[in-house]
Amino acid sequence: MKAFGKILGLVLLGLLLIIVAAGFALTHFFDPNDYKDEIRQIARDKAHLELTLNGDIGWSLFPWLGLELHDASIATLIKPNEPYADLQMLGLSVRVLPLLRREVQMSDVRVEGLNLRLNRDKAGHGNWEDIGKLPPSPGAPGTATAPAAGEPTPPAAVEVEKPPQPIRLDIDSLTVNNARVEYNDEQTGKNFSAESIQLSTGAVHDSTNIPLKLTAFLSANQPALRVRTELNGELRIARALQRYQFEDMKLSGEVTGDPLQGKTMTFSAQGQILLDKAANVAEWTGIKISANQLRALGELKVNDLDKTPQISGGLSIAQFDLAKFVDSIGQTLPVMAEGSLSKVELVSRLAGTPTSLALDNINLKVDDSSFSGRIAVDDFAKQSLRATLKADTFNVDRYLAPKSADANSAAQARQAEVASTEADAMAGAGSTPLPNAPTKGAWSTERLIPVERLSKLDVNADLTFGQLTLNKLPIQNAVLKASGQGGLLTLEDLRGDLYGGNFAAKGTLDVRQTSPVLNMQTRINKVPVEKILESQGKNPPIKGQITLNSTLTANGNSQKALIDSLNGNTAFAINNGVLLNANIEQQLCKGIATLNRKTLSGEPRGKDTPFQELNGNLTFHNGVASNPDLKVRIPGMTVNGNGDVDLRVLGMDYRVGIIVEGDTSAMPDPACQVGDKFVGIEWPLRCRGPLELGAKACRLDNERMGQVAAKFATDKLSEKIDEKLGNKVSPELKNALKGLFKR
Structure with a gap:
């Protein structure tokens, strides 16, 4: 047995020496470069690829099947003269015996100078779509032909393939140096590329962590953008479980380009990434x-x-x-x-x-x-x-x-006009001329509404605020509900508490038309009007709680256009208010003193005029509000007004009548005593000037005062007729004489 074992060992040793010698002879005496044409033909026939081998092929046989390709390129058979990939060198070695067990055990794999070009033509066809395809040629082998008429269609062969067993992957390392990938789209003119790609890994084994490092420069042309990236981590591949993990992933880099306007953004991202395809x-x-x-x-x-x-x-x-x-x-x-x-x-x-x-x-x-x-x-x-x-x-x-320069310029011009008017408009003595009507526009012509953006808006908002400051107004418990779609924006609800009162509004803005159209419904309840004006930096001409209901429409895309096209109706009332810096009493006393033919002996002690109620209705027509029924209730008198408010220049022009309602108490000035003969007489005022002046723009209306004086003289003459004639003439004759003087 010992002899047999010794002989068997010698035989196996001899066979091994023969295999090694054969491999040595094969690798030294067989040159694969002599078979480049055959290799290219095999690539055409089996893989349907056009393989170009410009460099030498190096190889080894046992125990490693080694291969090195230099200066090679690959194209499709459809476009053999347009390579989509080329490389300077590819080097790899595979153990021979494990291949028989469907195991791939490789040494270091090195790729140098890989250049991959992906192109989509103007018809939208990508060059990668032709990989593995044969060029169309009628009658060529493999071209399908329809069966002749009357011939039975052969039954399709059904071939059941067994699922291939997974190949075990085992690589010592993978290195890619100076690779480049480019994508070009001729339809859009866009170009993307990844350059200077450097990839290195540790040992690549299934279900084990694989250290990985990748660096590259990415770029695009629309817009011009360049990104430097570096990726590190450990990749774990469990192919049997279809589970892939990237642990301790760290991505970092810098971005520059046109969108950043010459500036640089540094970025980084870390974490654990898992892909479980089975789940x-x-x-x-x-x-x-x-x-x-x-x-x-x-x-x-x-x-x-x-x-x-x-x-x-x-x-x-x-x-x-x-x-x-x-x-x-x-x-x-x-x-x-x-x-x-x-x-x-x-x-x-x-x-x-x-x-x-x-x-x-x-x-x-x-x-x-x-x-x-x-x-x-x-x-x-x-x-x-x-x-x-x-x-x-x-x-x-x-x-x-x-505010824009345009708006500021308009505001400054108007402020200058108001200031120059107000200097001569104080109503204390009542002797200054009636202020002139304002002429300066009060509104900006700058584009106000972003029509293009709003027309594409699809929004639904429900917002609430404990306190919302808007246009310097401190709104409590504010609610905003709005929606917009297809160019129609709807304000469903805007409400809140303001200075102890409250307000609510709703409306629509339609930007589907050439000129935006605005519709608004507004309700204000018991809000101090002076607080609103003070918040806007204006000196209020009036104090009191305003209640207002309005329905208004306008169109245009600037403040001026909207005001110029303002139409609608408003009802308003101000209760328990004060006309500031406007002593209506003094104006009234001046009229009474004129009729009494006396001179006022002193100035009144107060400078304001309190009132119980101020109300009326406004009808807007192209930015001008007509107010035919202004009524003010002042203790002892009633004030009626009829006039216009021109919102285009923020001016007013009113004719006001004051009716004394029986206040017969003695006035501080003897020339201004009110007796029964003055009760029911309407004392005329004219109010004209900037709206901000309020009652300070009011003066005695001398034109209508003559009518009052004539009436007063007629009434006095009637008294004398009664006194002189007594019962000496008939009542008919006395009435005829009185009527004669009234004409």
């Missing part, structure tokens, strides 16, 4: 993202990968200066107050699909304001925005652009 689940946990000043944490999970993917997760953005961040990436925010958007942070849950995204359970802080609720985009393509938010306090004015 149709993907996860990204332990997310850490940074982009310049922005820092964020989160997690994402995607279910139903085989159907419509469903996204869920959470996001937390640490407090950062949004204004500086936007500037650092070359973007510009609208002009705002100093320090706006300097403190922004967000915590929210995420939910979405490939076409939608929702932020739920929002906790958003913007400067001094806190928001909670939900924001969602129901359809990215339609930009369908849905928002349900609740805020403690929010100052809208802080984020609005300041």
Whole structure:
């Protein structure tokens, strides 16, 4: 037995020596470069590829099947002169014996200078779509021909394939140097490329961690953009379980290009990535993202990968200066107050699909304001925005652009006109001339409504605020419900509490037409009118609680156009008010003193005129409001007015009548005593000038005062007729004489 074993061992040793010798002889005496034409033909016949081998082929046989290709390119048979890939060198070695067990055991795999070109032509056809296809040629082998008429169709052969067993993968390392991938779309003119690709891995084994490092420069031309990237981590592949993990993933880099206006954004992303194809689940946990000043944490999970993917997760953005961040990436925010958007942070849950995204359970802080609720985009393509938010306090004015130069110029011109008029318009003595009607336009012609943006808007908003500051008005418990779609924006509800009163409004804005059309219905209840005017930086001419109901329409795309086309109706009332810096008593006394033919001996002690009620109705026609029924109730008298308010220049022109209603108490000035003979007489005033002056623009109406004096003289003459004639003549004759003097 020992001899047999020794002999068998010698035989096996001899066979091994023969195999080694044969391999040595084969690799040294057989040159694959002599068979390039045959190799190219095999590539054509078996893989339907056009293989070009410009460089040498190096190889080894045992125990490694080694191969090196130099200066090679690959094209499709349809376009053999247009290679879609070429490389400078490919080197790999495979153990021979494990191949028999369907195991691929490879040494280091090296790829140098790979250049991959993907092109979509003007017809939308990609060059990669022709890989493995034969060029069309009628009558060529493999071309399908229809069976002749009357011939039975041969039954289709059914071949049942056994599922292939998975090949075990075992590579010592993979290295790719100086690779390039380019994609060009002739339809759109867009070009994308990845250059200077460097890839290196550790040992590649199934179900074990594979260290990986990848660097590349990415670029695009529309818009011009360039990105430097570096990716590190450990890749784990479990093919039998269809489970792929990227652990300790770290992606970092820099972005430059036209969108950033010459500035640079540095970015990084970290986390653990899992793809489980068997469960149709993907996860990204332990997310850490940074982009310049922005820092964020989160997690994402995607279910139903085989159907419509469903996204869920959470996001937390640490407090950062949004204004500086936007500037650092070359973007510009609208002009705002100093320090706006300097403190922004967000915590929210995420939910979405490939076409939608929702932020739920929002906790958003913007400067001094806190928001909670939900924001969602129901359809990215339609930009369908849905928002349900609740805020403690929010100052809208802080984020609005300041008035334009056009608006400021108009305002300054008007202020100058009002100031020059007001200097001579004080009604204290009542001796100054009637102010002139204003002529300067009060409104800007600057474009006001972003029609193009609003016409594409698809929005539904439900917002509530503990306190909302809008146009310097401190609105409490504010509610805003609005929607917009297809160019029609609807204000369903805007209401709140203001200075102890409240207001509500609703309306529509239609931007589907050439000129935007506005419809508004407004209700104001017991709001101090002087507070509203003071908040706008104006000196109020009146105090009191205003109640107002209006229905108005207008069209245009500037303040001036909207005011010039304003039409509708308004009913208003101001209760328990005061006409400031307007002593109606003094004006009345001057008229009484004139009729008494006396001179006032002193100035009145008060400078304001209190009233119980001020009400009326306004009818708007192209920016001018007609007010035929102004009525003011003052203790002891009634004031009636009839005039116009020209909103185009913020001017007024009123004829006012004051009726003494029986207040016969002695006045401080003897020349202004009111007796029974003055009761029921309407004392005329004329109010003309800038609307801001209010009652300060009122003067005694000398034209109508003559009519009052004539009536007063006639009544006095009638008294004398009665006194002189007594019962000496008949009543008919006395009435005839009185009527004669009244004509």
